Amino acid sequence: MISRKQICQAGLITMFMGFGMQLHANAVSQNEKNIEKIVTQSFKPLMxxxxxxxxxxxxxxxxxNYEKxxxxxxxxxxxxxxxxxxxxLGSVSKIFTAVSGTYANNQGKISFDDHLSKYLPALKSSEIDKVNLLELLTYTSGNLPLQFLDHVKTDKQILEYFKNWKAKNPSGTYREYSNPxxxxxxxxTAKSMSVPFSSLLEKTIFPQLNLKHTYVNVPEEQKINYAFGYDEKxxxxRVNPGxxxxxxxxxxxxxxxxxxxxxANLNLDTNSPAMRKVLLDTHKGYFKVADSGMTQALGWEMFSYPTTSEILQASNxxxxxxxxxxxxxxxxxPKSKVFHKTGSTDGFGAYILFIPEEGFGLVMLMNKKIPNIDRIKAAYSVFETLKDN
Structure with missing residues (x-):
């Protein structure tokens, strides 16, 4: 038979367990409020x-994870x-292009040392064929511009553009940020895999990263969720295909x-072995940009940690x-690293920052294009405030 004393003790234990759970819940709630306050103070003024x-x-x-x-x-x-x-995502998309290329490289479909005529024989003996795939990926071809010339629109015109391109600098000696x-x-990369690029991302890369609502071509049933961006006027x-x-x-x-x-980038061991290696490979720096503190990794821009907001801003x-x-x-x-990437279209702005040593990551998505410097400044302010708390 259970004594009255045992019943009282059980009641007290239950009461204190409940009290402890409530304290934990309050602590979690307070932490969320603090983070929300810090995020709002840094980013709401930009809106x-x-x-x-x-x-x-x-x-x-x-x-x-905290979302606001x-x-x-x-x-x-x-x-x-x-x-x-x-x-x-604008140019944040370039990270996924790097991931897809690294995946193809690790699958033996391409080699970063390959020259372009291996995949397009029509480029044989052209100046662009002196450039290898790694140099295309890291913007170190010589002097490919930020954008194509206005008359370049079709696949045939793209091929003619590259066949007739003339280098100003030896490949691997200068970085010039370039969409082409x-x-x-x-x-x-997609050609080596015998699929369209959008299919390579949507059917191979995104599923392996557990990205269930990430697209190149937004499905009809998801268009209700597709935000409108707002331009300077x-x-x-929304982005125009080019x-x-x-x-x-x-x-x-x-x-x-x-x-x-x-x-997935912060916690590499949570990925499949193949994707873990792919992501780890994208974190490797290849070309250090003179007098900037920045090293070009694959898709990501990389810095030694600790760094400063000013160094990150200077990279943009x-x-x-x-x-x-x-x-x-x-x-x-470097033993400790910082990674970031900005992206914009005419109506949208995005920014990603992560610091593996601190287990910290930040994502900013906005349906207005705002200066990169302001995004970086606000993001690093959040990091520094949380680190000091």
């Missing part, structure tokens, strides 16, 4: 300053931004999916984004 309709911010901190949504995905429909909202460069790399816009646009800036995604992707200066910058091959790798 107000640039009259941005909506924004999604995700934080990875102490092993947990602001504003609307379309002013016309007044639908709030949420976890299903699809944003254009990495776009052509993606095109040749505050008109609703030459090699899928490969250079064509991916659309949600905040939860992008947080999953950052987590006008000279680095639009100029030709001398590089040296990176033979050593």
């Amino acid at each position: 107000d300053q640039y009259y941005a309709p909506g924004m999604a911010i995700g934080i990875i901190h102490n092993g947990k 949504y602001y504003g609307v995905q379309s002013r016309e429909e007044n639908k709030s931004v949420n976890g299903q909202t699809l944003f254009e 460069s990495i776009g052509f790399f993606g095109y040749l 505050d008109q609703p816009v 030459p090699l646009s899928d490969e250079a800036y064509g991916v659309k995604s949600t905040l939860p999916d992008m947080l999953n992707f950052v987590n 200066s006008k000279q680095i984004l639009l100029g030709s910058n001398s590089v040296v091959k990176e033979l050593s790798q």
